[in-house]
Amino acid sequence: MQNYVDDPKVQKNRWWIITAVGMFTIMSTLDASIVNIALPVISQDMGLKMNVAEWIVSIYLIVICALLLMMGKLGDIFGKIRIFRIGTVLFTIGSLLAGFNHSFALLLGARVVQALGASMTMANNNGIITEVFPLRERGKALGLIGSFVSVGSIAGPGLGGLILGALPWGYIFWINLPLGIITMIVGQIVFPKDLPRVKTRIDWLGFSAFVVFILSLFLGIFIGQEVGSPNLAS
Secondary structure, three states, X not given: OOOOOOOHHHHHXXXXXXXXXXXXXXXXXXXXXXXXXXXXXXXXXXXXXXXXXXXXXXXXXXXXXXXXXXXXXXXXXXXXHHHHHHXXXXXXXXXXXXXXXXXXXXXXXXXXXXXXXXXXXXXXHHHHHHHHOXXXXXXXXXXXXXXXXHHHHHXXXXXXXXXXXXXXXXXXXXXXXXXXXXXXXXXXHHOOOOOOOOXXXXXXXXXHHHHHHHHHHHHHHHXXXXXXXXXHHO
């Protein structure tokens, strides 16, 4: 079959598929906001200045922004479900590593791994839902994905405060582990095989230009914040 809409097995599992996609969507957006509440604790524990500790949040968002277009393209070439699955594994591994407070470099590296996985899932979650759900239910399904994004963003600060009140800061990352494992298990059961792949080429020049633009934009903002606008003006 050339599409999921005509596959009875896929249609029978479509709400389980959106559950698996939605769980990981909540995780990836939750991780963008939950760390903010923990920055003072992390900076004090590691002996970092706050402007340095802010990179724990910033590097996650920068890598996601830089890689989203590429991961969407890879989903078209190699299959959206395959890229989504790889992303869930990488994000879970990054969450495991980020919970260890051995060094600031390890934490930043783990955040990059998390962001790599998150970009792979974020770039393909809507595509999976669009292919799985019939036209009459597509708007509802995409609306649910949007709701999952909002839930993750809103729940981050409150959940982070609860965790920090009872546990070390590493658990704000380790909370992703059981959810990630459950998502992988559910996905392994309900996700169908990828549809036939699109034969297309990657625009490496365009991708490189976009990455340079994103990095330059964010680095300019952060350096400007650290140096101060009066010094930049002079």
